[in-house]
Amino acid sequence: MSIKSSSVPGSDELVLSGTPSEGVLVLTLNRPSKANSLSKEAVVRLCECLRAAAADSAVRCVVLTGSVRIFSAGADISGMAEHGVDWYLDGERLDRWREIQDFPKPIIAAVNGPAIGGGCELVLLCDIVVAGEEASFSQGEITVGVIPGDGGTQRLPRAVGKSLALQMILTGERISAQRAYEAGLVSEVVPTARTVARAVEIAALIASRPPLSVQLAKRAALAAYALPLAEGLAFERDRVVDVFETEDRAEGMRAFLEKRPPRYVGK
Template identity: 40%
Template structure:
């Protein structure tokens, strides 16, 4: 039984709901482990083709559970290595979408940024308030925000600890779409359902190639892309997709 999250599967979509609404889904260490374990389970489940993360109650996740860290010191944190669990999110091969509403702050924002796409409500508030506590993001926030919006703007938000709204987040490429909150999850699931109709292996290898582009030269990235392009020609889905095109019918992809 999961203590801090809920999971479900519908129409080949794995749905992970953060479920500590009484504390605005603040993330503690046990909850982080539950989240990542659930993502890994979905990633290995052949009935799941796309994963969606959402939050219950009034927020996506309002940050980390400060009460859990207040008495830590540098050595205890180094030995605990609490952020290693977050590194496993980058190993998830399937598309991961975030439906973000209310607050997504600190660790909650880092979780959203760890997803492949972010759909946000009109009233969403995103940010890293860690500087106001005398610390800084530690689960990838400085890195992922900088890659999303560039050095100067990322420093501005990280140094001030201010929150950004949906329009500014969209302007700087931090989120993908702004959606009215009352239909946010439905619209996100609708987009996820579109992806479930695509070839699963293509989704996976496109994600790998795009992630490679973020950290390598154009030449290295193109070599990686080419390798993945060739690999897909050993799949049954490639044969089905091209045959369906020639026969003027919809393909039936199986992820093989």
Template identity: 40%
Template sequence: MSDINASILRQDIGDGTVVLQLNRPAQRNALSLALRRELAAHCQVLDADRNCKVVVITGDHAAFAAGADLAEFAHTDGAGLRALDFAALWRPVAALQKPLIAAVEGYALGGGCELALHADIIIAAENAILGFPEVKLGILPGAGGTQRLVRAIGKYRALKLLMTGDFITGHEAVELGLVTEAVPPNQVLMRALELAAELCKRPPLALCAIKEVVLNAADLPLEEALEIEREKLFFLFDTQDKVEGISAFFEKRTAEFKGQ
């Protein structure tokens, strides 16, 4: 585990899963500038770490992340906010090539909900509280919330949540398509790790390729998107993992993928 005084604790599970735990419990894991910087640094390091196959981000039972740390920029104007360049700190999270799972308990509001939306899979507690209350402060979600939310649940449902600032539970979020699964509160991290372990058994290059194609081609015209898909398929057909996977299939054994 990382330094207990850090804003993020890192734990290597041993099967290829790395857990990043937001560690500001007194502030309900509000996203301070220091926490954002640590998260960006962790994502860059893990992307280059061949031993890491899946990343799980979580908080604690009270909060995944209750939003941005408003105290840090409450008196900042537009120019000052621009100078902080928060976008540069979100890019390494969005650019993470490996599967990213968010394990959400308690509050996931504003920037905390946006952080969860950066994940490829979201496991939430049935009683988790998610939402975008920024409108009540006279602002809007500025870390991709307006864009990722509408892509996840559609224009009309997204606009209702964004314009009212209403909260929803994890159970309701599943019905909207905002999260992948809702489970009892005491099973969230366990389920996320169970799913991560399953993904760790899959070929890493194929997982990265699937994530890249889905994220980069989803908003392109269909023919362009299909071309990107085909090129990635051709690439995977030249990998040792493809040879191993097909050989294991015919030999009726478990494949041993090496990410090559």
């Protein structure tokens, strides 16, 4: 699949964007000389793209990818080595990670090659993960004397379970795409050449659904990680009430009864 990409204005090509299908935005990490490492500048630029996507009603789903060789090598070790813990504690940097976490529309990670350290943590922030056969995942921070600090110690156990998560965190060793699939980190493993195309196919299907319902469903599902069951069920119920107030809900039910395709407008 060919995606016409362009740099986001002001991005210095740290992130490329493309629109291969209606409602779908593909964002590509683009620091090839640094193995797509996540410098503060790269994370800031990624957030600029996501902020624009959140405000653009034409964008209904985002695909995030790297290159065939590597998804992302993680944090910028040179910056961390030079500035120490101040690099990690930089308020703007931490705010941008929270902004990715709170992005309201679905994000699908299309992973070819390694997702290491912060790269794996970035994958963990995505809602659906499609991996190429040659992809791998690791929390390698321990190998340079630190620990995961952008969510790895919290999200990875939720994704793959305590035993495998601690093995990955404490050894720094990689797991294969197939092992990640078996553990629940990845939803599909596909031939490397099909990774982005398959992610776009899923994104296009999501983009065809009522966008407000999609966003509310994402909020409800993610609440399961933060709330006890009783509170989560109440949160879900409130989101159902929200859905019933939308025009698209009425349109979807009308179309079903009239046996015709629905026409969703995002209201």
